[in-house]
Amino acid sequence: MQEETLSPPEPPEQLDRVVIRFAGDSGDGMQLAGTRFTETSAAFGNDLATFPSFPAEIRAPQGTLAGVSSFQVHIADWDILTHGDQADVLVAMNPAALKANLREVVPGGLILANEDAFDDRNLEKAGYEKSPLSDGSLSGYHVLTAPMEKLTKIAVKDSGVTGRAVLRSKNFFALGLISWMFNRPTEPILDWVKKKFGEDNPVAKANLEAFRAGFNFGNTTEEFHHTFEVAPAKLPPGEYANITGNQALAWGLVAAARAAGLSLFLGSYPITPATSILEEIARLKHFDVKTFQAEDEIAGVGVALGAAFAGHLAVTTTSGPGVSLKGETLSLALMTELPLVLVDVQRAGPSTGLPTKVEQSDLMMALHGRHGEAPLPVLAPASPSDAFEVAREAARIAIKYMTPVILLSDGYLANGAEPWRIPDFDNLPDFDISFATEPNGPDGEFLPYMRNEETMARPWAIPGTPGLEHRVGGLEKEALTGNVSYDPDNHEFMTEQRAAKIAGIANDIPEAEAEGPDEAKLLVVSWGSTFGAVRAGVNNATVAGYPTAHLHLRYLNPLPRNLGEVLDSYQQILIPELNRGQLAAVLRAAYLVPTVSLSKVQGAPFMANEITKKIIDLIEDAS
Amino acid sequence: MQEETLSPPEPPEQLDRVVIRFAGDSGDGMQLAGTRFTETSAAFGNDLATFPSFPAEIRAPQGTLAGVSSFQVHIADWDILTHGDQADVLVAMNPAALKANLREVVPGGLILANEDAFDDRNLEKAGYEKSPLSDGSLSGYHVLTAPMEKLTKIAVKDSGVTGRAVLRSKNFFALGLISWMFNRPTEPILDWVKKKFGEDNPVAKANLEAFRAGFNFGNTTEEFHHTFEVAPAKLPPGEYANITGNQALAWGLVAAARAAGLSLFLGSYPITPATSILEEIARLKHFDVKTFQAEDEIAGVGVALGAAFAGHLAVTTTSGPGVSLKGETLSLALMTELPLVLVDVQRAGPSTGLPTKVEQSDLMMALHGRHGEAPLPVLAPASPSDAFEVAREAARIAIKYMTPVILLSDGYLANGAEPWRIPDFDNLPDFDISFATEPNGPDGEFLPYMRNEETMARPWAIPGTPGLEHRVGGLEKEALTGNVSYDPDNHEFMTEQRAAKIAGIANDIPEAEAEGPDEAKLLVVSWGSTFGAVRAGVNNATVAGYPTAHLHLRYLNPLPRNLGEVLDSYQQILIPELNRGQLAAVLRAAYLVPTVSLSKVQGAPFMANEITKKIIDLIEDAS
Amino acid sequence: MTTTDTRYTRADFQSGQEVRWCPGCGDYTILASVQNFLAELDVDREKHVFVSGIGCASRFPYYMNTYGMHSIHGRAPAIATGVALANPDLTVWVITGDGDGLSIGGNHLIHALRRNVNLKILLFNNQIYGLTKGQYSPTSELGKRTKTSPAGSVDYPFNPVSLALGAEATFVARTIDMDRPHTTEMLRAAYEHRGTAFIEIYQNCNVFNDKAFQLLTGRQERDANRIYLHPGEPIVFGADNEMGITVGLDGAKIVKVADVGMDSIAVHDPAKPNPGVSFLLSRLSHGPTGPTPIGIFRQVQRETYGDLMNAQIEAAKERNANASISELVSQHGTWKVE
Amino acid sequence: MTTTDTRYTRADFQSGQEVRWCPGCGDYTILASVQNFLAELDVDREKHVFVSGIGCASRFPYYMNTYGMHSIHGRAPAIATGVALANPDLTVWVITGDGDGLSIGGNHLIHALRRNVNLKILLFNNQIYGLTKGQYSPTSELGKRTKTSPAGSVDYPFNPVSLALGAEATFVARTIDMDRPHTTEMLRAAYEHRGTAFIEIYQNCNVFNDKAFQLLTGRQERDANRIYLHPGEPIVFGADNEMGITVGLDGAKIVKVADVGMDSIAVHDPAKPNPGVSFLLSRLSHGPTGPTPIGIFRQVQRETYGDLMNAQIEAAKERNANASISELVSQHGTWKVE
Ligand SMILES: Cc1ncc(C[n+]2csc(CCOP(=O)(O)OP(=O)(O)O)c2C)c(N)n1
Ligand SMILES: Cc1ncc(C[n+]2csc(CCOP(=O)(O)OP(=O)(O)O)c2C)c(N)n1
Ligand code: SF4
Ligand code: SF4
Ligand SMILES: [Mg+2]
Numbered sequence A, B: 001m002q003e004e005t006l007s008p009p010e011p012p013e014q015l016d017r018v019v020i021r022f023a024g025d026s027g028d029g030m031q032l033a034g035t036r037f038t039e040t041s042a043a044f045g046n047d048l049a050t051f052p053s054f055p056a057e058i059r060a061p062q063g064t065l066a067g068v069s070s071f072q073v074h075i076a077d078w079d080i081l082t083h084g085d086q087a088d089v090l091v092a093m094n095p096a097a098l099k100a101n102l103r104e105v106v107p108g109g110l111i112l113a114n115e116d117a118f119d120d121r122n123l124e125k126a127g128y129e130k131s132p133l134s135d136g137s138l139s140g141y142h143v144l145t146a147p148m149e150k151l152t153k154i155a156v157k158d159s160g161v162t163g164r165a166v167l168r169s170k171n172f173f174a175l176g177l178i179s180w181m182f183n184r185p186t187e188p189i190l191d192w193v194k195k196k197f198g199e200d201n202p203v204a205k206a207n208l209e210a211f212r213a214g215f216n217f218g219n220t221t222e223e224f225h226h227t228f229e230v231a232p233a234k235l236p237p238g239e240y241a242n243i244t245g246n247q248a249l250a251w252g253l254v255a256a257a258r259a260a261g262l263s264l265f266l267g268s269y270p271i272t273p274a275t276s277i278l279e280e281i282a283r284l285k286h287f288d289v290k291t292f293q294a295e296d297e298i299a300g301v302g303v304a305l306g307a308a309f310a311g312h313l314a315v316t317t318t319s320g321p322g323v324s325l326k327g328e329t330l331s332l333a334l335m336t337e338l339p340l341v342l343v344d345v346q347r348a349g350p351s352t353g354l355p356t357k358v359e360q361s362d363l364m365m366a367l368h369g370r371h372g373e374a375p376l377p378v379l380a381p382a383s384p385s386d387a388f389e390v391a392r393e394a395a396r397i398a399i400k401y402m403t404p405v406i407l408l409s410d411g412y413l414a415n416g417a418e419p420w421r422i423p424d425f426d427n428l429p430d431f432d433i434s435f436a437t438e439p440n441g442p443d444g445e446f447l448p449y450m451r452n453e454e455t456m457a458r459p460w461a462i463p464g465t466p467g468l469e470h471r472v473g474g475l476e477k478e479a480l481t482g483n484v485s486y487d488p489d490n491h492e493f494m495t496e497q498r499a500a501k502i503a504g505i506a507n508d509i510p511e512a513e514a515e516g517p518d519e520a521k522l523l524v525v526s527w528g529s530t531f532g533a534v535r536a537g538v539n540n541a542t543v544a545g546y547p548t549a550h551l552h553l554r555y556l557n558p559l560p561r562n563l564g565e566v567l568d569s570y571q572q573i574l575i576p577e578l579n580r581g582q583l584a585a586v587l588r589a590a591y592l593v594p595t596v597s598l599s600k601v602q603g604a605p606f607m608a609n610e611i612t613k614k615i616i617d618l619i620e621d622a623s
Numbered sequence C, D: 001m002t003t004t005d006t007r008y009t010r011a012d013f014q015s016g017q018e019v020r021w022c023p024g025c026g027d028y029t030i031l032a033s034v035q036n037f038l039a040e041l042d043v044d045r046e047k048h049v050f051v052s053g054i055g056c057a058s059r060f061p062y063y064m065n066t067y068g069m070h071s072i073h074g075r076a077p078a079i080a081t082g083v084a085l086a087n088p089d090l091t092v093w094v095i096t097g098d099g100d101g102l103s104i105g106g107n108h109l110i111h112a113l114r115r116n117v118n119l120k121i122l123l124f125n126n127q128i129y130g131l132t133k134g135q136y137s138p139t140s141e142l143g144k145r146t147k148t149s150p151a152g153s154v155d156y157p158f159n160p161v162s163l164a165l166g167a168e169a170t171f172v173a174r175t176i177d178m179d180r181p182h183t184t185e186m187l188r189a190a191y192e193h194r195g196t197a198f199i200e201i202y203q204n205c206n207v208f209n210d211k212a213f214q215l216l217t218g219r220q221e222r223d224a225n226r227i228y229l230h231p232g233e234p235i236v237f238g239a240d241n242e243m244g245i246t247v248g249l250d251g252a253k254i255v256k257v258a259d260v261g262m263d264s265i266a267v268h269d270p271a272k273p274n275p276g277v278s279f280l281l282s283r284l285s286h287g288p289t290g291p292t293p294i295g296i297f298r299q300v301q302r303e304t305y306g307d308l309m310n311a312q313i314e315a316a317k318e319r320n321a322n323a324s325i326s327e328l329v330s331q332h333g334t335w336k337v338e
């Protein structure tokens, strides 16, 4: 086979990490190129993190800034935490891609441009008066160009692909060139193409040839003489898969249903960036899961609640605007004390906001977005792979405590990927769940609101069980019997019981543990998807001589039972959030501790250096 | 006319205040009796406060506890604040009414029972084994009985009313008896009956005769020899009307529209206890108001938003579950920066909860019940009459700042009545409102998101205005142009601008001012309908030697600009709320002040003595 | 009807909760009809689930000694869909009102109908909002004066049967609270229908909208106004069946049988695949203000949502027996770190 | 069509915002039709308001140089109702999609139709969720494979025309993006209709559901499949008008004209007070999978909600001229404290 000959001539320079960003028009296949590069790097053994970014339109006009799509991947020989603040290498398939991404490239970084696309028309569409490739404006960068389109055309001429479709393979040309440059194993990519399209398919052939042409172009062109290598990371031993946050949620929910011995029921209505959870689970019918694309978000949570009543592990997935609609039904789930997991993949708000961009601004709504006294558990995963475990945990809590649970993911986790050490499923604990089958009351009566002494959960008695016929509903329930009760004291009692049940979950979750040097006086508290950037920022600060501790919260309600103590043991508390200080308000109200907020509301994740800078400023100011 | 002869023989005992509760089956006309008693007392010049309480069912089975309806009225010769913690006089039309209300009667209080209703059947329905009128169980009270049914039958025999309808007049018998006992002017009652039913109507005759019979029964029966009088209160001079909270809101909104020179548009969906606002405004078409009974709450706020876009003063009224549904549209109103008043007449939650009962548990939802960073002004009236002014104020802020505003009333204010000194409408300030008519941009362009320098409001340019055609929507808006913008910095900028606009309203509202003796070290902070009970409780504590200050908040967001200072100047802060500490959480987060919460979640208002007791406990504990 | 040869009596379906509708309310009659029917039916009590929204009618589940959920306003069809799909062995009844089901809940209702989920939907139409004390509803007649329409309603009402037919319903019927045998007949047909069965029940609210159905229930009036639809029979009515219905290019029409001859009278066939004629019949009256068809308008078989869904799941399970989570998470490739 | 004798050209209705649908999307064609029609119409530009929900179609208002609101998913009919009732001088257009208008927004849509608010509702039916990248919608055919229905959809679809007729619509029409003259004709009829006008527009989504309407738009197929409805004319179609429609007890049927004779072919009359026959016509196809009627199904006059509402307000104002707030608050009696 030809592949074996594709290897660079001189020994590559060793790097410990590199951040590469593929950018082009949304029709240019950049997500595909990025994903393939990621997969081959993963197979090679690097640690990695990715950050795909899509245009908001389905198909924005070709060649314009609005149409730029990019995929950033950070690969390293150590355990990395973020997708990289800035790119070391930018692949720019056209002028718009260059313009839109230039500010994300490190000074002195490498720009690899498809020179064929820098014609007058495209330059004008991107708003360039002259070509940046020649007007000296890129002098702060290392610029390499390749006539990718011309070479692609030549390469694929015998593939059987003809006409405009020929140019579709140019992403493989770019991928080949970058693969050569970074000394990637080629088999995973070549194999994938063959498997995906079928070995003899013209498209497969075109892509393979374009890839080889790119690879060889690097090999043979003088300009590209220098190559790099990022060695495999020393990750904990185990089997790894690449996983995005939404995949992790989907799989985690399916795994949770297995662990509980229940069927999964997902009632949902499509909404960016949550839709792919529904799409993934819809494919998993062989796991005995039911997915229901409802007429709206209210029906989505409604069918889920009905399925919960009937004994399924019920889930509803959505994003911010959908949560705004589900509040009333969530309140009913809370009153009927039925288990239900609501996944909110947060996006930038308010209203329609920036639907494809990340934000953490639904925390307050998760905690308070319902009428009446309506406390619920709220959890948030820290990373794509953590989402698997958090999905299981949300389901565990929902079932054990007979309560709706809110899981707050976000648009950054949804699409970002990272290597995930696949757990040993046989050794993951199953959930202990039992439906009521017998009357529990004194006279052989069934008391649907008689609580478990430890958990305060009521029994789950599902329709079809003889002898346990009972009615639930949204009017205040009488303790024990669950009958409608207008008694004032009963209402207060039940309100307190509902609150105490949720508060009591604090005893069933880990204590808060800050990580960092003993001498740290500043504690950074974070939650959700900012974990990686915050941890990296904290580490960098500590390394730079500003010892700092980090506490990441997975549980937002109830909070860990020792959290007050932990907070009290630091002099300064910094809370970076992709909102205007929502967790900060929660912690201030709960513990009366002064906090400093670092807010970012730009539809984009934190960069580690933003965190580091703020830490250094705070420590300098305090001393 | 016969009326003049109806006057008691001996001089009445003077009281400064008395609390009377009429209680009976929901078919017994107790609300009517109470309201008539209230009106005649108002006309007489007493200050007063009322508290009607209905069964939750439309028609609960007759004679049962569930069917009891009551109306409490507190009359005094001074400026009173509450409907009275406990009743001095209980009129009990049947055993269930006695049983359900006994715990609300002061020890030694007077019970006036309709002895005819204490038969075996009714006793059993109420769950009495023996008659409490004869078994000695009421020995701690002063019990008087009257054969109200028998005497009513006799009294109305010539009225033309026959059959079972005869007994319908027994509430007028009770009213007559109580009116005699408390030396009320009878004309207002008699006139009302004649006007309501028509003088010659058999029902009018029956009621009049029953009333006279009751009055005369007091006059002639030895047992009832003693009468009382509560002198007129020394209220500030002016013209007074009795007003309930929902009336006040309805009228205040109509008045606001007048003041703004706009048509009022109310989009609403019926829900207890908010419905009567819609019902009242629906009657006021001659004020050029449009009411729209929508298909649901979402449509209710949707039509209102459309009307706001088209230049009306737009309002939507609802209660808790409805607010849970309106969040998404509210978020759009906020993004499009259009004026809208949302009235939430809070009831006990969560879910359907106790729909006819009071609670203050929607504060957090009002502040946070929407996805994204979505701050809105929130106001709450302190009393039925204050609701008129707060309705105007909510509308003023909505229009001036081009923002949705949430007004939090509750089920206690909704139906409770108090005398209201009618303002001098000619001297109430009009609102300064002007629609945009001219382009405001540099090149004769119209910039729909160019802000007023002082208020930060954007211009209100209504469809139909030539030259100002523009589009609004839920996607993030570019500053000035209002075009869709995915720019990260613009999103952050606009998020900050929206927040700053709302925060800036703090400069347009009064500073917080605590009332109470200088030496007070304890401050009680309250909001909404608890005002009266809290003020009375604070006064009582002060009088009892525990000097205490009181701060009542009408503005919950933004908070008064000096609030932090005020809170800091006290050693203890007590926050009584009909929820589990929602305002407390807000103040703690905002000002890091320790607070003590007094929570009550019983679907019932505070009693003044509950406040007093807590104050005394706190002060004792602290010393 | 006697229930001696079944396990159950009506009492077995009565829950302990005191029934709290207004005395004289039509809801009592319907409750009795349903309880008696279930007793006769002799299906395990625990297999019945009643899901309702909010309204007077929606208190119904509390009074049934079966499983039940008194949910929130308008959402019962969605919640019931979840119950029915989760467990196909259950018989899931939806109890709703004209406000609950057609105002706030209209969307869930029409979607349940088109999906043909296995639900039995009983819509108690009293043409008023009862629980909130008397506002007009989406079935109240134009001009109706209520507290929220003091000058008369300007909302043109729905015809629930037409709406259901327009929404692809497979079973649509109408009955009257007071006509207990007919109610029972409709309940049975609905029960036996696989798919969504929709029954509009005219229900008198004697407190806020008394006598709305007088023409159909009054001794004097009813014979002249109840048009019973019997499958396979010509559609005639009147004390002596002297009136009949023809169907033609101008829709369905009321005629004197004598004028046109019995042969011209339409023979009722609710099983027609095309709902067109059922729709024509629904237009004979736009509310109970004249002769009004009572009975089954449409009754056709179409695969239910649940059956189709379960078939897909079973097929997937067969293709992929013993699917494991490990395989699932490994499907896009894995690598080993030693 | 030329616009020289009007004030406006198409350009006057083009906003500065760059149009961002996928190249080849049917939305472009509809946009052009609407802009041209408004230019021809010669009504003050500021009198038009476009209100939409969320979806590809719903981006429409941004491209119109008129007043507009790109609102939230499904709520456009409600918001537009507020605009129309607040100011009857405006022409309020609702732009919605099959997801926006029939899934999440179904309830607002049917209520707007029954109320007969003065709205012009254009439902762009591409039988898919475009904006969220290709999930099935309430008009997608049974068995359709999409990302959320990988084994084929089990959701029986709505027929939007039937649904609208079942919801008491006064004006219901259907047209096709590619047929611009017909689209214009429908727009004009809708504009001239006082009340809610509903137009279903078949719109090709060439990215996620390409060729869904091929039978009606393909050169080869279209003649055989477009059944144009012309008021007052017999309903015939086919290259040589060789096919026709009869209406009878079994619904509407497609026949060869030669087989039955022209006299048996139904003459189209959208103005029939009874919507029955319109409904029958709507059942000729349950989606564009065969011969499909195009044109106005129903067009009748019924007083609009707004007109009735305003009449009540005017009457009240007349009865109560110079109503003052002081009177209002004093109506239940007042007393003086000196
Ligand atoms: C979200 C919400 N909105 C409004 C209400 C108030 N509400 C309760 S029942 C009802 C209407 C009931 O009418 P209908 O469905 O006809 O039932 P009926 O009482 O006539 O049987 C309304 C508006 C509510 N409980 N929840
Ligand atoms: C409350 C809410 N739910 C879901 C979405 C996501 N969403 C946006 S458009 C859309 C469907 C669009 O389909 P359709 O109305 O047919 O419009 P098209 O894009 O096909 O023109 C969905 C589900 C949203 N924006 N808001
Ligand atoms: S209000 Fe009407 S519907 Fe409700 S219980 Fe009473 S009579 Fe029945
Ligand atoms: S996704 Fe489809 S409907 Fe949306 S713009 Fe593209 S082609 Fe048009
Ligand atoms: Mg009703």
Ligand SMILES: [Mg+2]
Pocket (backbone or CB within 6 Å): D055, D097, D098, D099, D124, D125, D126, D127, D128, D129, D130, D137
């Ligand atoms: Mg669509």
